[in-house]
Amino acid sequence: MKDCIFCKIRDGEIPSPKLYEDDEVFVIRDINPRAKCHYLMIPKDHYAYLGDKNANGEVLGRALKKIADLAPSLGLSNGYRVIINQGADGGQEVMHLHIHILGGEKLPL
Ligand code: 5GP
Ligand code: ZN
Numbered sequence: 001m002k003d004c005i006f007c008k009i010r011d012g013e014i015p016s017p018k019l020y021e022d023d024e025v026f027v028i029r030d031i032n033p034r035a036k037c038h039y040l041m042i043p044k045d046h047y048a049y050l051g052d053k054n055a056n057g058e059v060l061g062r063a064l065k066k067i068a069d070l071a072p073s074l075g076l077s078n079g080y081r082v083i084i085n086q087g088a089d090g091g092q093e094v095m096h097l098h099i100h101i102l103g104g105e106k107l108p109l
Helices: 004-010 055-076
Strands: 025-029 037-043 080-083 101-103
Touching: 004 025, 004 037, 004 055, 037 055, 055 080, 055 101
Parallel strands: none
Antiparallel strands: 025 037, 037 101, 080 101
């Protein structure tokens, strides 16, 4: 998708080290971390948001399991929180579906 930051990172047009990558998703550090560890897991296919009717539930389900598998290598052995922001009320800023992964410290509720 033209003019999409996460598509550009996926394609290497904007540099951002990928901590994990496979054929479906990649993981980067959030540029503006809201916790000691703040990562984004981003499906490679461009869907604007969770409610996008084309968003692939199987990819998303596997993404959640991958987060659980990757957690120790991301410094999240003590726990973490996953968040998907949707739309204006959810505070979504980047219109390419992504999953926030926060941890590395005790998070406030
Ligand atoms: P949203 O509010 O859409 O759920 O979250 C978008 C996230 O992407 C924000 O936490 C923001 O800090 C992060 N972000 C925006 N632009 C970039 C970027 O160019 N690189 C990285 N690594 N993160 C970004
Ligand atoms: Zn995109």
